[in-house]
Amino acid sequence: MNVRQAPEFPEWPQYDGHEREGLIRALEQGQWWRMGGSEVDSFEREFAAFHGAPHALAVTNGTHALELALQVMGVGPGTEVIVPAFTFISSSQAAQRLGAVAVPVDVDPDTYNIDVAAAAAAVTPRTRVIMPVHMAGFLADMDALGKLSADTGVPLLQDAAHAHAARWQGKRVGEHGTVAAFSFQNGKLMTAGEGGAVLFPDSERYEAAFLRHSCGRPRTDRRYLHQVAGSNLRMNEFSAAVLRAQLGRLEGQIRTRQQRWAVLSPLLAQIDGIVPHRPDGRTDFPSHYMAMFRVPGIGEENRNALVDRLVAAGIPAFAAFRAIYRTDAFWETGAPDETVDQVAARCPNTEAISADCIWLHHRTLLAEEQALHRTAEIIADAVAAV
Numbered sequence: 001m002n003v004r005q006a007p008e009f010p011e012w013p014q015y016d017g018h019e020r021e022g023l024i025r026a027l028e029q030g031q032w033w034r035m036g037g038s039e040v041d042s043f044e045r046e047f048a049a050f051h052g053a054p055h056a057l058a059v060t061n062g063t064h065a066l067e068l069a070l071q072v073m074g075v076g077p078g079t080e081v082i083v084p085a086f087t088f089i090s091s092s093q094a095a096q097r098l099g100a101v102a103v104p105v106d107v108d109p110d111t112y113n114i115d116v117a118a119a120a121a122a123v124t125p126r127t128r129v130i131m132p133v134h135m136a137g138f139l140a141d142m143d144a145l146g147k148l149s150a151d152t153g154v155p156l157l158q159d160a161a162h163a164h165a166a167r168w169q170g171k172r173v174g175e176h177g178t179v180a181a182f183s184f185q186n187g188k189l190m191t192a193g194e195g196g197a198v199l200f201p202d203s204e205r206y207e208a209a210f211l212r213h214s215c216g217r218p219r220t221d222r223r224y225l226h227q228v229a230g231s232n233l234r235m236n237e238f239s240a241a242v243l244r245a246q247l248g249r250l251e252g253q254i255r256t257r258q259q260r261w262a263v264l265s266p267l268l269a270q271i272d273g274i275v276p277h278r279p280d281g282r283t284d285f286p287s288h289y290m291a292m293f294r295v296p297g298i299g300e301e302n303r304n305a306l307v308d309r310l311v312a313a314g315i316p317a318f319a320a321f322r323a324i325y326r327t328d329a330f331w332e333t334g335a336p337d338e339t340v341d342q343v344a345a346r347c348p349n350t351e352a353i354s355a356d357c358i359w360l361h362h363r364t365l366l367a368e369e370q371a372l373h374r375t376a377e378i379i380a381d382a383v384a385a386v
């Protein structure tokens with residue numbers, strides 16, 4: 001293999017004086033929880049408005065955002081939640097933590113998003129929620145999913161952990177009339193290290209979620225009148241102050257990523273054996289949480305070796321998600337009454353993608369164009385060598 005200089009990529013996360021200022025502002029409030037300060041309230045208003053939703057509730061992390069959203073949507077023991085089989089495990093674990101059954105369905109081989117026909121086939125009288133995950137910040141087919149939801153009466157919960165600011169045919173995540181959950185974990189497109197949020201289209205479920213995220217206690221209660229079962233999922237003031245600064249930088253960074261993906265993806269497409277992510281063009285403002293590509297037929301072992309080669313060459317590359325049903329965690333509680341092989345047999349695309357897909361960290365798409373040309377050269381060399 002040629003020796004090539006490693007390309008330079010910006011660090012992630014990024015910050016400047018705005019985060020620093022926000023942290024000091026939160027510190028000097030003297031009250032560091034949301035009940036005493038104003039940073040969380042302000043962040044919620046700004047995040048909701050940014051996404052075109054009437055309400056946002058900030059929480060501790062994205063996994064808790066999904067759990068809370070599912071809970072106020074009526075998910076609990078005896079119910080089922082349909083999730084894509086190719087996703088980060090939180091999508092299914094959130095349902096399982098509530099005592100529900102997570103039902104994995106296959107994804108599309110090009111978009112890696114939930115296969116709507118497969119979701120339709122999995123609906124039963126026990127289904128309470130269908131959870132599309134907007135893979136890498138390209139929205140799942142919201143037209144077909146909206147129709148499925150209307151036809152079956154089963155509401156959608158968007159797992160938007162990758163989709164801050166993304167738009168489907170001009171519509172922002174908060175404008176689809178459904179609940180949506182976000183993550184602000186360290187690697188996400190905006191971050192406070194940890195954190196999450198839920199968008200609500202209606203005040204009823206928003207208020208229900210507020211109660212449950214604060215130990216079932218009304219905002220102004222001083223008499224320990226816990227009205228519903230809940231937990232403490234409250235975001236702290238420091239995280240919110242950082243996230244307000246991050247939100248201000250989000251759209252500009254996404255525009256850079258869009259421009260860089262337009263450079264990288266045709267370069268990847270020219271490499272023998274590589275098929276770049278081919279998302280649905282109806283996502284007209286993708287957020288590019290990951291730069292993904294497949295090496296069809298490579299096999300899991302060689303794919304992993306390829307990732308190791310890329311990492312050694314200085315590329316922040318990762319093996320794509322393992323199929324959720326191929327983890328031990330999935331089968332511990334709340335799994336469907338099927339075997340692994342039965343689930344795998346109805347999820348052929350997930351089987352293939354989870355073995356042949358690679359993703360690059362979104363900070364690669366913030367690099368200078370020249371770095372992306374070098375990245376493509378390194379990938380071409382590495383693929384030829386495995």
Ligand SMILES: *Cc1c(COP(=O)(O)O)cnc(C)c1O
Nearest residue numbers: 061062063088090161183184185
């Ligand atoms: C990151 C992520 C989550 C969970 O978010 P955390 O904040 O890490 O708990 C949920 N779903 C998807 C698809 C994710 O990528």
